[in-house]
Amino acid sequence: MDRMRIHGGRSLKGSVKTSGAKNSALKLLFASLLAEGRHTFHNVPELKDVESSAELLGSLNCKVQRKGKTIIVDVKAPDSFEAHYDLVRKMRASILCLGPLLAKYGQAQVSLPGGCAIGSRPINLHLEGMKAMGAEIDLRSGYVHASVPTPSKRLKGTNILFEFATVGGTENIMMAATLAEGVTVIENAAKEPEIVDLANYLKKMGAKIDGAGTSIIRIEGVDKLTPAEHTVIPDRIEAGTLLIAAAIAGGDVTVQDCVPEHPEALILKLREAGFRIETAPTSMRIRSTGGSKCVDVTTAPHPGFPTDLQAQFMALMCVSEGVSVITETVFENRFMHVTELHRLGADITPKSRVAVVRKTRRA
Ligand code: UD1
Secondary structure (H helix, E strand, C coil): CCCCCCCCCCCEEEEEECCECHHHHHHHHHHHHHCCEEEEEECCCCCHHHHHHHHHHHHCCCEEEEECCEEEEEECCCCCCEECHHHHCCCHHHHHHHHHHHHHHCEEEEECCCCECCECCCCHHHHHHHHHCCCEEEEECCEEEEECCCCCCCCECCEEECCCCCHHHHHHHHHHHHCCECEEEEECCCCCHHHHHHHHHHHHCCCEEECECECEEEEECCCCCCCCEEECCECHHHHHHHHHHHHHHCEEEEEECCCCCCCHHHHHHHHHCCCEEEEECCEEEEEECCCCECCCEEECCCCCECHHHHHHHHHHHHCCECEEEEECCCCCCCCHHHHHHHHCCCEEEEECCEEEEECCCCC
């Protein structure tokens, strides 16, 4: 969609369902590479990134069929183990096919994802982890050439301590470790709900994983995995965005089919800003009559305030009373939205990773 036209000034009222989590669906699709046969995923959101993942799987000899929100991936051994630049540049998460291909076939050539609007986004921690597991990694002509130089072609379990709790790095190593020889322990692992969802699917496939959702994940390698069936968890970022939309516009909105514990850091901040939020086991209701106050927010890995909700929360702070200090600690350049909010008259002073937001005064 190139253009959206929004007629503002109306409050929001009603119920809305949450889609399946994009950041979970993409990794689940790549996890299917670990076992030949038919994998079934339900509640898969209809998004460009999902299409790009399907295209990449197609280039690796998989047959991908979509029926509504269900995707079936029929995995066959690929003829080539290459994730081409044309596909990877469309979607950075394509790097997540590296761990499964390397674990299953002992080789992979994956294009480097290139630059990104929110920072350099290196993959050094993914690669260091795989090297520690015995992979030979060579960066040539913009590609990661990875192989396991032993007769068994199997990675070896080891202890990996991440310098930063990287989401993609944790997922790539966790997938790689499922078929490795021996035990892999990931320390300072990321704790996002999407990692737990991925671990749950891998366990359905026969993987032995403990501790997903905590900072130490232990994976005992097995010889073989088998395809399974899984329903993607609700998208906590979409659910949080809907809450913030209602907070900004005012009104009474119930967000359904979600897990209220997942965006807990946001709910705490919304309450601190003066909003009434009620949670039930699978829904959240926000009632907003305006008059919110500014609060400070610092993004952090889960269970901290998600960087993926930082821009939306900043928009809310623009219409709240007082001054808010918003600090971005996860990505180095994630204030691209500030200049767009300026065009709408916002009073925001960004400096490096900190932005000071004052209530926008109407001209
Ligand atoms: C995932 C999410 C993204 C979210 C982010 C943080 C997907 C598809 N995307 O991205 O929406 O904003 O988590 O919650 O799931 N880093 C390194 N070296 C590495 C890997 C990461 O330095 O090898 C740094 C990154 O530059 C960044 C930080 O670690 O500053 C976090 O990155 P990471 O958690 O890996 O994010 P992604 O998995 O790319």
